Amino acid sequence: MSTANMQLDRQGRLLHFLTVEGLSRRHLTEILDTAESLRGVAERRVKKLPTLHGKTVVNLFFEASTRTRTTFELAAKRLSADVLTLNIAHSSTVKGESLLDTLQNIEAMQCDMFVVRHQQSGAAEFVARHVKPHIAVLNAGDGRHAHPTQAMLDVFTIRRHKPDFSVLQVAIVGDILHSRVARSLIRALNILGAADIRVIAPRTLLPAQVETLGVRVFHDLRRGLQDVDVVVMLRLQKERMEGALLPTEQEFFQRYGLTEERLELAKPDAIVMHPGPINRGVEIDSRVADGPRSVILEQVTNGIAVRMAIMSITLGNHARPTGENS
Amino acid sequence: MSTANMQLDRQGRLLHFLTVEGLSRRHLTEILDTAESLRGVAERRVKKLPTLHGKTVVNLFFEASTRTRTTFELAAKRLSADVLTLNIAHSSTVKGESLLDTLQNIEAMQCDMFVVRHQQSGAAEFVARHVKPHIAVLNAGDGRHAHPTQAMLDVFTIRRHKPDFSVLQVAIVGDILHSRVARSLIRALNILGAADIRVIAPRTLLPAQVETLGVRVFHDLRRGLQDVDVVVMLRLQKERMEGALLPTEQEFFQRYGLTEERLELAKPDAIVMHPGPINRGVEIDSRVADGPRSVILEQVTNGIAVRMAIMSITLGNHARPTGENS
């Protein structure tokens, strides 16, 4: 059974959220619509819903990430769940028995949801394949493979500003090769029918046959930004510098850094996004990051609503009698 | 006043849970019966009871233990308590003033229960002797001395499969010498009137005069397993290898490892237990650990119900007017 299919029950409802691959526009729209209705919760005086009261959500973080962990923790708490965060030693491996033993022990504690972050691709899927059917598994980033909740908060943020995907032009700029964010976002945009998805990067930071993902490739930032509605800047990881993949940070900024002047090439009402944390002066100029077109902090806010939505939907589907993963 | 007596009030009710030593069959049965009624909570849609709402439970962990800490934390949260976990530096000592100052400070924050884990024997008792009378103290493992909540979850798991202790034959296999689990379990089984308790180990891994605990000693695994109802395998700590107490892991497995073939010597419906985490291929073969007779993961599940029971009982006894520890 493919990853895409294993996250759905027989009626095609979401039981896990491992990847956007293989999901339909209906699945994504359900998440976006639910997130829209939940977004208001955080603006109310009492920022809590009883949806997951009495449920136990376990954050299984094999890879450190304060930001992502925190938003999942807040999302779960605002749905009234009990939250357990386990920062697991990096020594555990996906294939090894020790990970499986850890999983089985935690599931024996009668938990309801695992949020998994791991440096190895396929880790969340591995977990979903091995846990008991009543447990929902969410992928909070696995290796270079996927970061589907980030992709959903990105398209949620886009939709709030540019509701019609059929005319949408998006440019994704920077280290596409190592970015699970880019990979998941490209898929989500294609599923939602985005008109034009561009990736802008040097050859050394592009995966082989990237065009097969359904994107147009640009090596020149100025040409790629022409008339887009959305610019998504990716974080440049400094480790990559040493791998000889890249010239210096300065040179990268000169060729691919987003400045106010370059942003002029996009549509006048274009928005600027970044999954964070930003490297000021490396991939983005501070004036752009803090400027009127930046929706970077909106993305953070939306991330909680989107994660609340995915938690509610997947656990809700587990509760239904026919929702069992058999 | 002995440890055994100091955990009871004048009416003989449990105020702390430090050791099974000195408790009566009535005490243990009360815990088991309460755990039985609480076990269902984790299977309900809303896995919470209001029993400890507004109470503060403090996990004082001087020794790392994700598994034990997590089950206590979940037990407290499912009883609606506020939980505070303090991982305290190993430098604090049981006798030193610094531990006492730490304790007094935390109790001044008006906490209701201390769950204590410490590498020194007697630590939980030390804490119980020094905290204010309204605080309940639970021993979550102290040195080589005791691990009484583990013993209770073990006998709880046994009772669910083999309700009649008067005909029960149990074999405990492996490193008895360093095991607080074994020590507590032997006492609990004796109190509950188990018919036959056997320890199976090489001489180097047995305490002096182990027979005085009320067990029969075997050095040969095959002879010891003959017709038992329950096999409890202990974790072999790799540090022991270096202490020249032991031959290699391979040799240990050859002589004392539990395999499917050896398990045939036990009763046909015998169950296999292990306090976890298991060392596959050292003390237990994977086919046994994952096989149909293994109740190892049930032990984890039961651990939460048993800890909820002990928390409810001890705090309940503190609330009674005559329950004061005077």
Next chain:
Amino acid sequence: MSTANMQLDRQGRLLHFLTVEGLSRRHLTEILDTAESLRGVAERRVKKLPTLHGKTVVNLFFEASTRTRTTFELAAKRLSADVLTLNIAHSSTVKGESLLDTLQNIEAMQCDMFVVRHQQSGAAEFVARHVKPHIAVLNAGDGRHAHPTQAMLDVFTIRRHKPDFSVLQVAIVGDILHSRVARSLIRALNILGAADIRVIAPRTLLPAQVETLGVRVFHDLRRGLQDVDVVVMLRLQKERMEGALLPTEQEFFQRYGLTEERLELAKPDAIVMHPGPINRGVEIDSRVADGPRSVILEQVTNGIAVRMAIMSITLGNHARPTGENS
């Protein structure tokens, strides 16, 4: 705008709690009276109030402090808030963009209160200047500058024993130079109209022009203790020893350590305070610390009520329509 003024709204109500400097006796009395009414909560069977239900309190700890962090965490939980604790790497600096980016990300998660502890003076004020107006900021200690919640719990403890500040004589003993506790306490006592505030220390441990804070300076412990109502001992930080500021610990104790015999010089009903953790035998003798006049553990208990009061007051003022910081 001064720190003092920026923590008040136009009607002079507390929006943040950054320093006692610039506050009026009315502000301090409101906190003390509210804390008095909240002190009873911790003695009830259910130690919780719904005041902050649905609010998110974030502990931003740039400097480790288990004790202070724990009391803030308990205060927030007893007011039913959701609590998030972030132990942030010491590398973040107050002026650097990275701290600002961290702050903006956390505030984008729709939090309601930041509790800030930082080794640099002015950090909490920096945070308050940069967060969105709906967020309340509490200073949990910034560099050598201030520790205003500690000062409030100190004056709260004093008032419960010595209600009339107009006749109150207080001696603060030890390392005044490096103590944010001393600085904040001296200001609070002056605002409340304490009759006589003395500092007792060697010259090397006094700030320049300390008299301008409104205190009388003594270098001799015996003379300084004469007839005081309250003795506040400060923690001597061992790092100071190496800086040549001090003779040995033994010599310090000989000259400035509080013993039973020296305490005889104070009023017969004088109380002894210490912000903790105490160095037994360095600044205070154990017989005094544990003696009948010590209110050191009462201070810990009061700390929770005082922090609950400050949390309730500042968030309550944010909720009012005219409370906006404009």
